[in-house]
Amino acid sequence: MTSLPREPGPKKLGLVIDLDTCVGCHACAVSCKEWNTGGVAAPLTDLDPYGADPVGVWFNRVHAYEAGDGMGGRTVHFPRSCLHCDEPACVSVCPTGASYKREDDGIVLVDEDLCIGCKLCSWACPYGAREYDGDAGVMKKCTLCIDRIYNENLPEPERVPACVTACPTSARHFGDLGDPDSPVSRLVAERGGRDLMPELGYRPVNKYLPPRPTRGGTDSAERGADPLPPEPESGGGRFLRWLDATLSR
Amino acid sequence: MQPAYSVIFFTSASGMGYGLLILLGVLAPAEMIPDDRTFGLVSLGIALGAVTFGLVSSMWHLGHPERVLLAYTQWRSSWLSREGVLATVTYAPAGLFAIGWIGIGEVVGFWGVCGLAAAVLAGFTVYSTGMIYASLRPIPAWCNRWVVPVYLSLALFTGALWLNAIRLLFGHPAADASLVVVATLLLSVSLKWAYWRYLDGARAGSTPETATGLGSIGKVRLLDPPRTQTTYVTQEMGYRVARRHAAKLRRYASVLLFALPFVLTLATVATHPWIAAGAAVAAALSGSVGVVVERWLFFAEAKHVVTLYHGAEAA
Ligand code: SF4
Numbered sequence: 001m002t003s004l005p006r007e008p009g010p011k012k013l014g015l016v017i018d019l020d021t022c023v024g025c026h027a028c029a030v031s032c033k034e035w036n037t038g039g040v041a042a043p044l045t046d047l048d049p050y051g052a053d054p055v056g057v058w059f060n061r062v063h064a065y066e067a068g069d070g071m072g073g074r075t076v077h078f079p080r081s082c083l084h085c086d087e088p089a090c091v092s093v094c095p096t097g098a099s100y101k102r103e104d105d106g107i108v109l110v111d112e113d114l115c116i117g118c119k120l121c122s123w124a125c126p127y128g129a130r131e132y133d134g135d136a137g138v139m140k141k142c143t144l145c146i147d148r149i150y151n152e153n154l155p156e157p158e159r160v161p162a163c164v165t166a167c168p169t170s171a172r173h174f175g176d177l178g179d180p181d182s183p184v185s186r187l188v189a190e191r192g193g194r195d196l197m198p199e200l201g202y203r204p205v206n207k208y209l210p211p212r213p214t215r216g217g218t219d220s221a222e223r224g225a226d227p228l229p230p231e232p233e234s235g236g237g238r239f240l241r242w243l244d245a246t247l248s249r
Numbered sequence: 250m251q252p253a254y255s256v257i258f259f260t261s262a263s264g265m266g267y268g269l270l271i272l273l274g275v276l277a278p279a280e281m282i283p284d285d286r287t288f289g290l291v292s293l294g295i296a297l298g299a300v301t302f303g304l305v306s307s308m309w310h311l312g313h314p315e316r317v318l319l320a321y322t323q324w325r326s327s328w329l330s331r332e333g334v335l336a337t338v339t340y341a342p343a344g345l346f347a348i349g350w351i352g353i354g355e356v357v358g359f360w361g362v363c364g365l366a367a368a369v370l371a372g373f374t375v376y377s378t379g380m381i382y383a384s385l386r387p388i389p390a391w392c393n394r395w396v397v398p399v400y401l402s403l404a405l406f407t408g409a410l411w412l413n414a415i416r417l418l419f420g421h422p423a424a425d426a427s428l429v430v431v432a433t434l435l436l437s438v439s440l441k442w443a444y445w446r447y448l449d450g451a452r453a454g455s456t457p458e459t460a461t462g463l464g465s466i467g468k469v470r471l472l473d474p475p476r477t478q479t480t481y482v483t484q485e486m487g488y489r490v491a492r493r494h495a496a497k498l499r500r501y502a503s504v505l506l507f508a509l510p511f512v513l514t515l516a517t518v519a520t521h522p523w524i525a526a527g528a529a530v531a532a533a534l535s536g537s538v539g540v541v542v543e544r545w546l547f548f549a550e551a552k553h554v555v556t557l558y559h560g561a562e563a564a
């Protein structure tokens with residue numbers, strides 16, 4: 001049924017991604033690929049994997065952006081995957097019922113046995129979260145590791161999405177964003193978690209925590225005009241210059 | 250957006266077919282076109298043939314065409330499903346209309362009602378085709394009020410071009426036959442022109458800043474893409490070839506779709522019947538190629554907001 005749940009449950013499982021701590025190591029993306037190429041949506045097909053032009057299905061991809069200029073500017077590593085939206089048009093456009101949003105926990109899934117591979121859902125997703133598997137002829141997407149989070153064969157602490165266990169800086173948090181008192185919801189409230197492209201009205205469940213302000217403020221207009229710290233007098237070499245710059249902040 | 254050839258052929262061919270079906274279903278029962286049975290056979294044959302060719306070609310790009318019946322199930326939410334249901338249902342009154350006209354030689358009464366019903370359903374089918382595009386919020390070039398009217402008017406116009414060609418081949422008087430063509434042409438030109446004007450003037454609703462939520466820090470630029478090669482998303486949504494040539498392609502589309510058919514249709518009025526028929530066929534062919542170019546451009550010019558994550562500055 002591609003109509004959205006009429007009475008969605010209170011539970012909204014999702015991820016909170018901390019853009020302040022993410023270091024862009026791609027561990028989450030690799031671990032996602034590793035788990036899911038053996039999971040419910042398996043395989044995450046790679047075509048021409050060792051050739052000149054490999055192309056394959058990934059559920060999670062890590063971008064890097066520069067935001068702002070000068071001293072207030074930041075490099076931000078930015079993992080992007082399905083946001084398990086509350087208004088997922090990817091689901092309502094699906095003609096076959098292959099795409100659906102679960103009433104119980106809000107997870108958006110594709111039933112590969114029903115998918116005709118028309119790709120319309122991928123056009124309807126603003127976030128590029130759906131990747132077509134040309135080999136299997138069906139659409140694939142993040143399952144929020146449905147086969148981990150409810151998996152009683154795994155020890156309790158491992159019942160979280162693979163990306164969350166893999167992150168070395170704990171930049172990824174998994175939980176119930178429908179419960180205002182859950183740790184993830186409190187984190188969102190404290191840190192001013194954001195929706196991506198809220199103007200499109202998809203109401204994503206996943207939230208992104210913006211980078212904390214740099215020491216000395218983030219006003220790039222002001223800070224950008226700061227002169228570079230003077231060269232250390234002794235000449236010093238790279239390390240000393242770095243030390244000098246760091247200390248004189 | 251990457252132009253999908255099967256979808257381009259589908260919307261062009263079935264649009265023309267439904268447009269022709271609408272005109273036949275309305276004009277025949279109203280006795281505004283001759284009820285000659287051979288004429289019925291040829292014109293309904295072309296209409297339903299084009300529709301069927303289009304529907305079949307739309308299945309080429311499916312990953313699992315053998316599961317296509319599943320696409321009838323989600324009409325409550327999906328315009329694609331609605332289009333499938335309406336397209337199929339249209340065959341019923343259209344078939345009866347064809348039996349009445351070609352088999353029995355009747356286009357009024359019950360058979361006329363079948364024609365009208367086929368026309369109405371055909372109209373709704375084209376409407377849902379337009380709505381598939383017009384409901385995609387991540388593609389502002391499609392999600393606007395001009396898209397559905399353009400689909401409807403181009404269906405009528407290309408249908409009218411073929412109706413005109415068939416009528417002149419059957420030796421019907423040129424002047425009144427060409428009236429519908431000119432009327433639908435003027436409507437289509439104005440709507441398509443308004444669409445292009447809208448596109449050129451549209452302000453980007455989404456930006457790299459809203460896409461990443463980092464706007465409060467400052468301007469956002471892509472530093473490193475999340476890939477070394479292309480991905481499904483960058484191939485499908487990041488198609489850019491035509492955008493660079495948009496102005497030229499718009500000119501080609503306008504000449505083939507509007508200017509040539511207009512001149513050729515005017516030429517039908519004041520000439521020898523055989524030259525008139527030739528001109529009308531040429532107009533129909535030109536219009537049909539033109540609508541394919543127009544559809545190709547409709548895809549190629551459309552930007553998807555996901556490109557903002559991959560370095561686009563506006564969408
Ligand atoms: S991020 Fe895309 S695929 Fe995921 S629920 Fe939202 S619209 Fe659907």
Ligand code: SF4
Nearest residue numbers: 094115116118119121
């Ligand atoms: S590609 Fe599959 S899941 Fe996506 S809309 Fe088509 S049938 Fe539904």
